[in-house]
Amino acid sequence: MLDINNLTIELMGTANPFIILRDVSLSLKNGEILGIAGESGSGKTILAKSILNLIKKPVVKTGGSINLDGAELSSEKDFRAIRGSKISMIFQNPTASLNPVFTIGSQLIETIRIHQPKMSVQEAKDRAVELLTEVEIPHPEERLNTYPHQLSGGMNQRVMIALALSSNPEILIADEATTALDVTIQAQIVALLKKLNKEKNLSIIFITHDLSLLAQVADESFIMYAGEIMERLTSDQLRNDDMRHPYTKNLQSCVPKIGDNREYLNTITGTITFNNAEFDNACVFHPRCDRATDKCKTSKPPFSNGFTCWYPY
Numbered sequence: 146m147l148d149i150n151n152l153t154i155e156l157m158g159t160a161n162p163f164i165i166l167r168d169v170s171l172s173l174k175n176g177e178i179l180g181i182a183g184e185s186g187s188g189k190t191i192l193a194k195s196i197l198n199l200i201k202k203p204v205v206k207t208g209g210s211i212n213l214d215g216a217e218l219s220s221e222k223d224f225r226a227i228r229g230s231k232i233s234m235i236f237q238n239p240t241a242s243l244n245p246v247f248t249i250g251s252q253l254i255e256t257i258r259i260h261q262p263k264m265s266v267q268e269a270k271d272r273a274v275e276l277l278t279e280v281e282i283p284h285p286e287e288r289l290n291t292y293p294h295q296l297s298g299g300m301n302q303r304v305m306i307a308l309a310l311s312s313n314p315e316i317l318i319a320d321e322a323t324t325a326l327d328v329t330i331q332a333q334i335v336a337l338l339k340k341l342n343k344e345k346n347l348s349i350i351f352i353t354h355d356l357s358l359l360a361q362v363a364d365e366s367f368i369m370y371a372g373e374i375m376e377r378l379t380s381d382q383l384r385n386d387d388m389r390h391p392y393t394k395n396l397q398s399c400v401p402k403i404g405d406n407r408e409y410l411n412t413i414t415g416t417i418t419f420n421n422a423e424f425d426n427a428c429v430f431h432p433r434c435d436r437a438t439d440k441c442k443t444s445k446p447p448f449s450n451g452f453t454c455w456y457p458y
């Protein structure tokens with residue numbers, strides 16, 4: 146239903162533009178949970194934002210296309226028609242995303258009435274209770290009168306999900322939506338997203354830096370590095386550690402133990418490479434790769450058989 150073809154996004158304004166996303170292609174099928182993982186700075190948020198045309202100069206789309214149900218989204222008008230309606234998004238810090246001075250109820254009712262202006266306040270209130278029930282918030286009617294600071298981060302993320310669902314979206318993009326939460330709450334939110342996926346046939350793009358989460362949640366996952374797709378994995382491949390790309394192998398070996406909240410890539414030596422024209426004819430991961438040869442410095446591996454590497458495992 147959502148097809149991204151050869152998307153390239155650059156940071157303009159310098160002689161040698163920094164490539165934030167290079168030639169990214171992926172598709173989300175109806176009813177699927179698609180995972181995207183990669184360390185900080187790999188372009189996950191820019192990818193999510195570009196699906197909704199939320200990128201701004203000097204970050205510019207310089208190639209590729211985004212297509213929804215077979216039709217290309219190109220003008221801002223196209224994107225405005227789907228943003229926050231057909232496609233909704235939730236982010237990392239729910240408490241900061243909610244307005245502290247309004248109750249949960251008034252924020253929900255206002256958003257519901259933006260999508261359905263003909264609804265009366267009472268109808269919107271009933272709908273708000275229904276949405277809070279859907280996201281499994283206990284005592285939903287009482288919760289309408291509470292303020293975001295009175296709720297935990299996990300509860301506020303449920304409220305954000307309720308807000309995102311208020312337009313009956315077909316696609317939900319969750320960008321690090323569980324990252325700020327502790328492990329138990331994280332598992333509950335993941336379970337909720339899986340329930341919504343099954344019961345409402347909601348398609349989900351689940352973005353995380355945590356590979357172990359993807360094994361639990363995603364039907365199919367894409368591993369990104371420095372703005373490029375390194376590997377595509379099914380949930381079975383992820384669960385069975387059946388990965389071919391050296392970068393994914395590295396990520397897998399760096400997955401933290403339960404309770405360890407640090408970004409897990411600290412143990413791969415070196416820092417993320419800035420992708421630019423230097424890598425037009427080279428593998429972008431080669432400076433950090435222990436399998437790299439001269440070929441990797443002079444010839445860019447194509448994405449083929451699910452990975453982008455000359456010397457896969």
Ligand SMILES: Nc1ncnc2c1ncn2[C@@H]1O[C@H](COP(=O)(O)OP(=O)(O)O)[C@@H](O)[C@H]1O
Nearest residue numbers: 156165183184185186187188189190191192204
């Ligand atoms: N507005 C911006 N201006 C300049 N660089 C940006 C901007 N937004 C993102 N970037 C750069 O683009 C890269 C990808 O960022 P991002 O998508 O936020 O990564 P991730 O979500 O994977 O951590 C990073 O190197 C980041 O510094």
Ligand SMILES: [Mg+2]
Nearest residue numbers: 189190191321
């Ligand atoms: Mg991000």
